[in-house]
Amino acid sequence: xxxxxxxxxxxxxQEAETVTLSCTYDTSExxxxxxxxxxxxxxxxxxxxxxxxxxxxxxxxNRFSVNFQKAAKSFSLKISDSQLGDAAMYFCAYRSDTxxxxxxxxxxxxxxxxxx
Amino acid sequence: NAGxxxxxxxxxxxxxxxxxxxxxxxxxxxxxxxxxxxxxxxxRLIHYSxxxxxxxxxxxxxGYNVSRLKKQNFLLGLESAAPSQTSVYFCASKRGFYAYNExxxxxxxxxxxx
Numbered sequence: 158x159x160x161x162x163x164x165x166x167x168x169x170x171q172e173a174e175t176v177t178l179s180c181t182y183d184t185s186e187x188x189x190x191x192x193x194x195x196x197x198x199x200x201x202x203x204x205x206x207x208x209x210x211x212x213x214x215x216x217x218x219n220r221f222s223v224n225f226q227k228a229a230k231s232f233s234l235k236i237s238d239s240q241l242g243d244a245a246m247y248f249c250a251y252r253s254d255t256x257x258x259x260x261x262x263x264x265x266x267x268x269x270x271x272x273x
Numbered sequence: 274n275a276g277x278x279x280x281x282x283x284x285x286x287x288x289x290x291x292x293x294x295x296x297x298x299x300x301x302x303x304x305x306x307x308x309x310x311x312x313x314x315x316x317r318l319i320h321y322s323x324x325x326x327x328x329x330x331x332x333x334x335x336g337y338n339v340s341r342l343k344k345q346n347f348l349l350g351l352e353s354a355a356p357s358q359t360s361v362y363f364c365a366s367k368r369g370f371y372a373y374n375e376x377x378x379x380x381x382x383x384x385x386x387x
Contacts, residue, residue: 161315190373202316202363202378209373248315254371260331261306261376263315 159184161251163264170239171272177224178234178267180249188254191225191232196246196266205247208232210254236269244271274299277379279364285385286354294349294382296364304367305347306331306376307339309360316363322347323370354386 160183170176182191193205208216208225215223220240224233236243249264280295296305303324308316318331322341336358338350347366351358364379 166313200361200381202365204375207373207375260318260321261316263317265313265315 159186159189159251159253159262161249161262161264163249163267165267166265167268167270169270169272170236170243172239172241174239175235175237176239176269178236178247178249178269180232180234180264182230182232182249182251182262184230184251184253186253186255190252190254191223192250192252192261193221193223193232193234194248194250194263195243196248197242198245202248206234239271241271241273244269276300277364277366277377279362279379279382281382282380283383285387286351287387288355290354291350291352292354292384293351294362294364294384296347296349296366296379297345298347298364298366298377299345300366300368300377301344302366302368302377303344304369304374305341306365307337307347307349308363308365309333309358310363310381311360319349319362351384354384356386358384359386360384 189210191208195203206218220237246266251262277298306321307319320339325344328339340348362382365376367376368374
């Protein structure tokens with residue numbers, strides 16, 4: 158069975174600085190997707206970024222980028238130029254791309270605090 | 274588009290009572306999911322549906338039932354609520370099977386069972 162581990166329950170970053178959130182996963186599959194979701198205090202989950210396992214190039218979305226290390230099964234999220242609005246819970250998630258598998262596996266989350 | 278909406282936003286039940294949570298989406302999505310979120314445990318899948326009239330069990334289905342009579346609605350039922358079902362419940366939908374289809378979440382329902 159696949160697992161997703163976020164070992165940092167909480168992180169802090171100074172406004173305008175860079176922070177990296179860690180995520181490791183375990184799977185025997187070769188085709189899958191990885192995601193980072195943001196959950197602000199409003200509770201609504203928002204997709205931040207996704208990475209296809211078959212792509213070697215790391216995904217980027219504006220100030221958000223990932224460091225995807227397939228062999229190490231590591232998928233970290235880097236937030237550059239942190240803003241107060243980035244404060245939220247961040248969840249790493251795994252989704253198999255194997256036919257017949259529909260579910261997402263979520264990590265336990267990392268709470269990010271942004272200090273003014 | 275309203276996206277994914279959930280009704281109600283908050284609810285308090287007594288042990289043994291029943292209730293139904295409604296999830297509605299206006300994006301014509303095929304797939305719909307019900308998750309629960311508990312402190313320190315992330316999101317866990319309760320049930321899901323891959324189309325109108327279909328449902329399937331997820332990771333933690335015990336104590337819940339679901340129905341998908343209309344494509345746009347996915348109902349989650351608790352027949353006899355227990356304190357262990359105190360949680361925040363999220364509904365999500367996505368267009369189709371492929372993982373690159375984004376999963377859209379509702380705002381959540383906070384349920385307390387006394």
